[in-house]
Amino acid sequence: MYRQARLKNKFRKASIYSFSAILTLSALFMAFEPGIAHAGTLSQTVVRFDRLLVSQATTGMVCVKPATSATEASVVVTFPTGYTVSTTLGNWTVGTTNNGWPTGATAWPGIGTATNVTGQAVTFPSSSMTVGTLYCFDWTNSAAVSVKSSATSSNTGTVVTQTSTPTTIDSGSYSTVSLSGDQIGVTASVPQSFTYSLSGTSDALGALTTGTVATSPTPRTLTVNTNAANGWMAWAQDSTTGLHSTNSGYTIASTTPGSNSTLVAGTEGYNMGVTSSQTSGSGTVTVATPFVGGSTGKGGGLNTTLQTIASSNGTANNAVLTLTNNAAISSTTTAATDYSDTITVPAAAMF
Amino acid sequence: MAAIQGNGTGSAFGPVATAATQAPSATFTLQTSSQSNPPFSVAFTSLPAGSPTAAASTITAGITTNAAYGGSLLLNDQNAGLTSALKSFTISSASGDLTSANSGYGAQTTSTSQSSGGPISAVSPYNGTSNVVGALTTAWQPFASWSAPITSGSATLNLLAKSSSLTPASSDYSDVMTISLSLQF
Numbered sequence: 451m452y453r454q455a456r457l458k459n460k461f462r463k464a465s466i467y468s469f470s471a472i473l474t475l476s477a478l479f480m481a482f483e484p485g486i487a488h489a490g491t492l493s494q495t496v497v498r499f500d501r502l503l504v505s506q507a508t509t510g511m512v513c514v515k516p517a518t519s520a521t522e523a524s525v526v527v528t529f530p531t532g533y534t535v536s537t538t539l540g541n542w543t544v545g546t547t548n549n550g551w552p553t554g555a556t557a558w559p560g561i562g563t564a565t566n567v568t569g570q571a572v573t574f575p576s577s578s579m580t581v582g583t584l585y586c587f588d589w590t591n592s593a594a595v596s597v598k599s600s601a602t603s604s605n606t607g608t609v610v611t612q613t614s615t616p617t618t619i620d621s622g623s624y625s626t627v628s629l630s631g632d633q634i635g636v637t638a639s640v641p642q643s644f645t646y647s648l649s650g651t652s653d654a655l656g657a658l659t660t661g662t663v664a665t666s667p668t669p670r671t672l673t674v675n676t677n678a679a680n681g682w683m684a685w686a687q688d689s690t691t692g693l694h695s696t697n698s699g700y701t702i703a704s705t706t707p708g709s710n711s712t713l714v715a716g717t718e719g720y721n722m723g724v725t726s727s728q729t730s731g732s733g734t735v736t737v738a739t740p741f742v743g744g745s746t747g748k749g750g751g752l753n754t755t756l757q758t759i760a761s762s763n764g765t766a767n768n769a770v771l772t773l774t775n776n777a778a779i780s781s782t783t784t785a786a787t788d789y790s791d792t793i794t795v796p797a798a799a800m801f
Numbered sequence: 802m803a804a805i806q807g808n809g810t811g812s813a814f815g816p817v818a819t820a821a822t823q824a825p826s827a828t829f830t831l832q833t834s835s836q837s838n839p840p841f842s843v844a845f846t847s848l849p850a851g852s853p854t855a856a857a858s859t860i861t862a863g864i865t866t867n868a869a870y871g872g873s874l875l876l877n878d879q880n881a882g883l884t885s886a887l888k889s890f891t892i893s894s895a896s897g898d899l900t901s902a903n904s905g906y907g908a909q910t911t912s913t914s915q916s917s918g919g920p921i922s923a924v925s926p927y928n929g930t931s932n933v934v935g936a937l938t939t940a941w942q943p944f945a946s947w948s949a950p951i952t953s954g955s956a957t958l959n960l961l962a963k964s965s966s967l968t969p970a971s972s973d974y975s976d977v978m979t980i981s982l983s984l985q986f
Binding site: 496500501511513550603606622623629630632634637638641643675677730732765767801 | 824825826827828829831833838839840841842843844845846847848849850856860866868870872873875877883885888890892940941942943960962964966967968969970971972973974975976977978979980981982983984985986
């Protein structure tokens with residue numbers, strides 16, 4: 451009886467040792483046998499949908515950090531239930547340009563256009579990856595997948611890396627959401643602005659002589675600032691179509707209003723020349739041909755009708771028109787000390 | 802673990818160690834300070850030249866997730882600026898201080914919070930104060946991030962813009978921002 455018990459005990463011990471040995475050998479065999487991958491869990495799994503709006507076609511991003519050392523040949527991304535997954539492989543184009551990837555991510559090696567779509571699962575080719583490195587790629591065609599039609603939380607899916615067999619190497623789960631609104635419209639208004647200033651309201655030409663053409667000693671300037679996209683215009687008219695003497699009842703007439711002229715000493719005439727400058731702005735200032743100045747006596751005659759003297763086709767920062775009045779008399783011009791004229795120079799912006 | 806045989810002493814078998822994988826989860830909300838439901842819009846009522854101006858409403862994103870490694874809230878922008886179709890002009894977005902910039906447009910993450918986990922925090926260049934903004938671009942940019950599971954995380958964005966004296970006047974400046982999230986499970 452005692453002997454039988456000892457034998458039984460020995461047998462039990464042997465069985466336990468044998469079983470342990472088998473387990474150990476099996477484990478070793480499985481660990482070192484080449485070509486067999488042992489499924490693990492991805493250290494990180496990230497799937498970003500660029501649009502979260504319900505029913506919206508979207509591009510997106512897939513990232514994983516492998517946990518198991520093996521030779522990857524493909525990756526299978528399974529999209530959440532309800533998401534519409536295109537079965538057209540050509541829609542599953544990919545890219546590896548970093549577009550908001552997580553910090554430290556690198557381009558997924560060997561990633562390419564999908565090779566298989568079955569249900570919600572899309573298979574992409576992949577090259578081998580290094581354990582502990584975060585790899586990302588983007589699917590770049592929004593025709594590939596559309597968000598589900600209802601707004602819900604925790605829409606889950608999986609990412610699985612595979613060998614060429616294919617056998618699962620690592621797998622991971624992810625979660626996303628579908629929303630009824632994922633965009634914000636922004637609106638703004640930029641108010642109209644227009645400033646106009648004249649440097650002075652008088653321009654004394656002094657005593658006119660037949661020997662010279664008198665010009666403004668300090669030409670008055672008109673300065674425009676505006677954010678009018680279409681620019682601005684300036685006009686001019688005078689009160690008497692010339693320099694008029696009330697005392698003598700005589701007028702030194704404006705020279706050929708509507709055309710450009712250059713006054714000559716000794717020949718009676720009166721005109722206004724305009725030059726321009728601008729510090730900055732999208733507009734280009736153009737002086738109207740009849741009023742182009744820039745040299746002594748050069749300009750255009752004014753009359754009682756508003757005539758365009760300059761215009762611009764865009765915004766203006768410190769656009770300046772310099773207004774130079776010119777006068778010449780002849781030997782028969784009636785002497786008087788009260789020759790005068792009033793020039794009106796309006797301007798307006800074109801918003 | 803306990804001895805199967807021998808004279809060693811030991812207590813009864815303890816609880817079986819298990820490792821259950823928790824299902825990934827995420828909830829996300831988006832709203833403005835004036836709208837709880839879409840469509841969302843934010844307005845700059847007027848952009849006077851030379852003055853940085855804040856939008857009339859702020860944008861708040863809320864997140865709860867068990868993503869073990871956290872995640873980030875991202876934005877991208879349709880125009881990389883405020884565009885007027887009528888005037889064919891864009892107030893370009895750029896990172897920097899609108900106080901000294903001639904003109905510009907950008908966003909700030911003005912506040913972050915969570916009830917637990919995270920913590921969530923603003924990401925550069927959106928972590929500026931005063932009139933310092935981060936550029937809005939057509940590429941995805943994170944404006945807030947965290948590195949652990951988070952409950953009731955929240956990040957609020959403020960938009961600022963500035964026009965110059967040469968910014969064409971128009972009432973149709975517009976832009977569209979898209980918000981998304983990247984969760985690291």
